Amino acid sequence: MAALVVALIIDIMKPASLGFVIPGMMDEYGLSRETVSLVPFAALAGTVTGSIVWGAVADVYGRKATILLSAVMFVGTSVCGTMPSLAWNIVMCFMMGAAAGGMLPVTYALLAEMMPSRHRGWSLVLVGGLGAAGGYVAASLVAAWLEPLLSWRILWLVNLPSGLILVALGVFIPESAKFLVARGRHEEARRIMARFGSSLHMADRGPPRPRRDSLQRPDLAGSMMALNLTAIAWSLVNFGLLLWLPAELVARGYSMTSSSRLLADSALVALPTVVFVAWIYHAWSTKLSLFAASLATLAGLGGMLWFALAENASPFLPAALLIIGSNAIIAMLLPYSAESFPLRVRGRNTGWVAASSKLGGVCAQGLAIFAIVPSLAASILTIMPVMAASLVLLARYGRETRGSDLRDLDPEGHVFDKAGL
Numbered sequence: 001m002a003a004l005v006v007a008l009i010i011d012i013m014k015p016a017s018l019g020f021v022i023p024g025m026m027d028e029y030g031l032s033r034e035t036v037s038l039v040p041f042a043a044l045a046g047t048v049t050g051s052i053v054w055g056a057v058a059d060v061y062g063r064k065a066t067i068l069l070s071a072v073m074f075v076g077t078s079v080c081g082t083m084p085s086l087a088w089n090i091v092m093c094f095m096m097g098a099a100a101g102g103m104l105p106v107t108y109a110l111l112a113e114m115m116p117s118r119h120r121g122w123s124l125v126l127v128g129g130l131g132a133a134g135g136y137v138a139a140s141l142v143a144a145w146l147e148p149l150l151s152w153r154i155l156w157l158v159n160l161p162s163g164l165i166l167v168a169l170g171v172f173i174p175e176s177a178k179f180l181v182a183r184g185r186h187e188e189a190r191r192i193m194a195r196f197g198s199s200l201h202m203a204d205r206g207p208p209r210p211r212r213d214s215l216q217r218p219d220l221a222g223s224m225m226a227l228n229l230t231a232i233a234w235s236l237v238n239f240g241l242l243l244w245l246p247a248e249l250v251a252r253g254y255s256m257t258s259s260s261r262l263l264a265d266s267a268l269v270a271l272p273t274v275v276f277v278a279w280i281y282h283a284w285s286t287k288l289s290l291f292a293a294s295l296a297t298l299a300g301l302g303g304m305l306w307f308a309l310a311e312n313a314s315p316f317l318p319a320a321l322l323i324i325g326s327n328a329i330i331a332m333l334l335p336y337s338a339e340s341f342p343l344r345v346r347g348r349n350t351g352w353v354a355a356s357s358k359l360g361g362v363c364a365q366g367l368a369i370f371a372i373v374p375s376l377a378a379s380i381l382t383i384m385p386v387m388a389a390s391l392v393l394l395a396r397y398g399r400e401t402r403g404s405d406l407r408d409l410d411p412e413g414h415v416f417d418k419a420g421l
Helices: 002-016 018-029 038-061 063-082 086-101 103-114 117-145 159-172 177-182 186-195 218-251 256-270 273-283 286-309 316-340 343-369 376-397
Strands: none
Touching: 002 018, 002 038, 002 063, 002 086, 002 103, 002 117, 002 159, 018 038, 018 086, 018 117, 038 063, 038 086, 038 103, 038 343, 063 086, 063 103, 063 159, 086 103, 086 343, 103 117, 103 177, 103 316, 103 343, 117 273, 117 316, 177 186, 177 343, 218 286, 218 316, 218 343, 218 376, 273 286, 273 316, 286 316, 286 376, 316 343
């Protein structure tokens, strides 16, 4: 768990660094903010691509192998810090995003398959929450301590040592025993289980049934649609609405200082969210916890719409609800996704959900390139139907995963044949 927390910190630190390099790049290259916005646009587009590609790779070659391949790409993309022009930075930032995009879904798939059922829920949420918080702290500290001395380029050059650290930590990251068994690599699975003081037992689950494509089963297809819509709605809130909110507050007469303070106070209210969410996800219900977080976000959107249309409404409570709800959603969304799909497609389906959680960022940066900032009311009216639809689908197709055995998702009996997939 500690090794995977470090892996997520290193992973999340990469896109989190984008905001710190933009001012330095604008100054060095003498470009406008709209032009430099191509860099975060390319990086976020890379994370979307990487989430899809690495998720599929993990289902074929294994979870640990994919994490280490991603770490090697981190090392390679450190060359971004030496690029002489904006165009090359855009290319390398896409590659950096592609390396980072797959780490989240693959890490959650691995953790879901290696943790005992009774500990799986809280451990997934806690590892994800600590990794996310640690990634933003690490990016902030590198920017504060090293950027004044070594320019914005150091934020890319640290990919070299951090990637090597992750490669070195590979010795502490096991391959998924469930994946190895499904591939027929029983001896490797036994050795890994022995490391944790456990043993491998081959249970007779009866004759194998005719295999069906998992996405053709209505319950899994509905769950896939519900989780992807939730991810898209979250990304629109996180990368769009919350990104544009300070400018809206200033336009309505708040000073920049008071706007920042209001959002900071709202974020402070949401600070204990990770620990609380890990507890309710484990102790109460996985499905209802995600549903409640989405409902809180929808309520926050409704409050912000009232603030946008009314004269003297306060934005504090709606902003707090938005931040609490969105923090809770992202803390649970990928763990819940990893617990909701069969082993044969767990990596790629969780990768699609991770990709959907970046789409809002791609849209927001695409608008920034053309200096387009939608009004607060227009943004909310775009997001609310998506969030409402995801709630309906989650209520209908969401699966309660608390304490469940992930093997129950594989009714076919034999997930892989001798040739592989």
